[in-house]
Amino acid sequence: MLDRESRRDRTLPTFITLVVLAFLMMTFDVRLSGGELSRGIRSGALGVIAPLQNLAATVIDPVADLGDTLAGLATLRAENLALRQEVARLQAELAGSQDLMARLQVLEELNDLEIIDAETAQVAANVIGRPDPFGASFIIDKGSDEGVALGHPVADPFGYVVGKVVEVSPSNATVVPITQDREAVTVLVDGQVGTLASRFGSDFLDLEVFDAVEPLQAGDLVVTSSVSLTFPQGLPVGEVIDDAGLEGTSISASVRLFADPDSLRVVVVITWPPEPGEVAVGTSTTAPPASDTTPTSAGG
Amino acid sequence: MRSRRSVVLALIMALLGLVVQATLFRRFNWLTPDLVVLVVCTSALTLHPTSALLVGFLAGAMVDLAIASSVLGLRALVYTVVAYLAVRTRTRAESGFLAAGVWIAFLTAASVVLLLVVGITFGQSGELGSQIVPRLVQVPLSNFLIGSLLAIPLTRLLQPGRGVTA
Numbered sequence: 001m002l003d004r005e006s007r008r009d010r011t012l013p014t015f016i017t018l019v020v021l022a023f024l025m026m027t028f029d030v031r032l033s034g035g036e037l038s039r040g041i042r043s044g045a046l047g048v049i050a051p052l053q054n055l056a057a058t059v060i061d062p063v064a065d066l067g068d069t070l071a072g073l074a075t076l077r078a079e080n081l082a083l084r085q086e087v088a089r090l091q092a093e094l095a096g097s098q099d100l101m102a103r104l105q106v107l108e109e110l111n112d113l114e115i116i117d118a119e120t121a122q123v124a125a126n127v128i129g130r131p132d133p134f135g136a137s138f139i140i141d142k143g144s145d146e147g148v149a150l151g152h153p154v155a156d157p158f159g160y161v162v163g164k165v166v167e168v169s170p171s172n173a174t175v176v177p178i179t180q181d182r183e184a185v186t187v188l189v190d191g192q193v194g195t196l197a198s199r200f201g202s203d204f205l206d207l208e209v210f211d212a213v214e215p216l217q218a219g220d221l222v223v224t225s226s227v228s229l230t231f232p233q234g235l236p237v238g239e240v241i242d243d244a245g246l247e248g249t250s251i252s253a254s255v256r257l258f259a260d261p262d263s264l265r266v267v268v269v270i271t272w273p274p275e276p277g278e279v280a281v282g283t284s285t286t287a288p289p290a291s292d293t294t295p296t297s298a299g300g
Numbered sequence: 301m302r303s304r305r306s307v308v309l310a311l312i313m314a315l316l317g318l319v320v321q322a323t324l325f326r327r328f329n330w331l332t333p334d335l336v337v338l339v340v341c342t343s344a345l346t347l348h349p350t351s352a353l354l355v356g357f358l359a360g361a362m363v364d365l366a367i368a369s370s371v372l373g374l375r376a377l378v379y380t381v382v383a384y385l386a387v388r389t390r391t392r393a394e395s396g397f398l399a400a401g402v403w404i405a406f407l408t409a410a411s412v413v414l415l416l417v418v419g420i421t422f423g424q425s426g427e428l429g430s431q432i433v434p435r436l437v438q439v440p441l442s443n444f445l446i447g448s449l450l451a452i453p454l455t456r457l458l459q460p461g462r463g464v465t466a
Binding site: 009010011014015018019021022023024025026027028029030038041042045046049052053056057060061064128129130131132133134135136137138139166167174176180182200201262 | 372
């Protein structure tokens with residue numbers, strides 16, 4: 001039943017040749033680390049594969065959503081009630097915030113402050129595919145035609161940091177979550193600057209604060225720092241999961257990410273840093289926190 | 301000529317497998333097959349050994365290109381080795397769909413372990429993801445389930461009259 005051709009068996013030489021070729025490809029790719037040629041080939045491949053995924057997602061998603069809805073009918077009523085209560089709570093919170101905003105405006109006028117925030121455009125995108133059964137990188141249905149560019153930060157619909165764009169074609173882009181990124185993120189926790197790096201085989205991230213002045217506590221909020229080169233400042237990233245004490249002048253802690261990259265269906269791409277000229281003069285008047293000025297080399 | 305057509309057909313099947321696994325199976329956390337490995341194994345059952353190796357290499361390179369965070373050549377290497385193992389052990393899968401499923405599961409497990417080892421060696425540990433440990437079991441099991449069902453139809457599609465018998 002099997003293929004038993006009587007030709008000379010060239011299986012082993014072919015195998016060795018292909019293995020050597022694969023090793024050469026890996027070596028060149030690692031050495032060039034995202035060179036123009038490699039980026040061009042990948043962008044072209046994304047241009048071929050992404051439309052197919054888009055088509056498949058268009059067919060599969062509605063059917064699968066219908067199945068999910070039917071399976072979850074029993075819990076919908078309870079969920080609806082909980083959401084109504086959540087809306088009421090948020091409306092009360094919003095009313096309180098509006099009062100605070102009005103007071104802030106009055107204070108700004110009294111002090112003659114001019115705080116101009118850099119307007120960052122946001123592009124909402126659907127997650128259309130996850131080609132790797134091991135990794136959490138995913139493909140979205142927006143690309144350079146919609147203003148998405150290499151390195152743009154990506155957040156979930158609640159504004160929590162997810163990752164960044166690593167590959168772009170005209171109509172699609174690939175996003176790598178920070179849980180998988182080789183590059184650390186510079187963050188701010190409890191007024192101290194640190195770096196947040198992925199941890200092999202874990203959903204948690206490793207936080208390192210090198211010039212620490214006080215210990216961290218479980219639940220401390222981790223946000224992106226103003227010295228970060230890859231994320232705008234102030235985006236919530238996650239929270240410290242255990243108390244961490246000082247070890248000399250440094251602290252190591254584990255951080256749980258707020259966003260869940262594995263289950264995302266929709267993301268928001270943040271056009272940041274803005275194109276030169278888009279930032280209004282006076283942006284720098286937004287002063288960073290006092291301790292948030294130490295540049296770090298490890299993070300981006 | 302027929303061999304070349306079969307290689308192209310196997311690569312098209314690998315591409316479709318990649319698309320289906322990226323869209324349909326991303327919705328299930330418990331069923332996470334590696335359909336490209338499945339196609340590579342099936343190719344080893346039907347194609348000439350050198351053609352099967354070529355399918356493994358090219359399908360791996362295709363997956364490397366599709367996963368932007370992966371180093372180019374990582375899966376090309378892994379799937380070539382899987383294709384070679386499959387070619388050398390393909391007689392084990394001849395006796396029926398269940399044997400084919402078990403055989404595919406073992407080859408998938410080998411591919412996952414190899415991916416882990418080579419990935420870590422080339423500094424790709426982060427890209428392998430936080431779910432790598434559960435995936436070491438889930439991916440071979442998923443491929444066993446799907447391989448048991450699809451091995452026979454796929455071999456018949458690749459080369460009618462050859463491959464696994466029911």
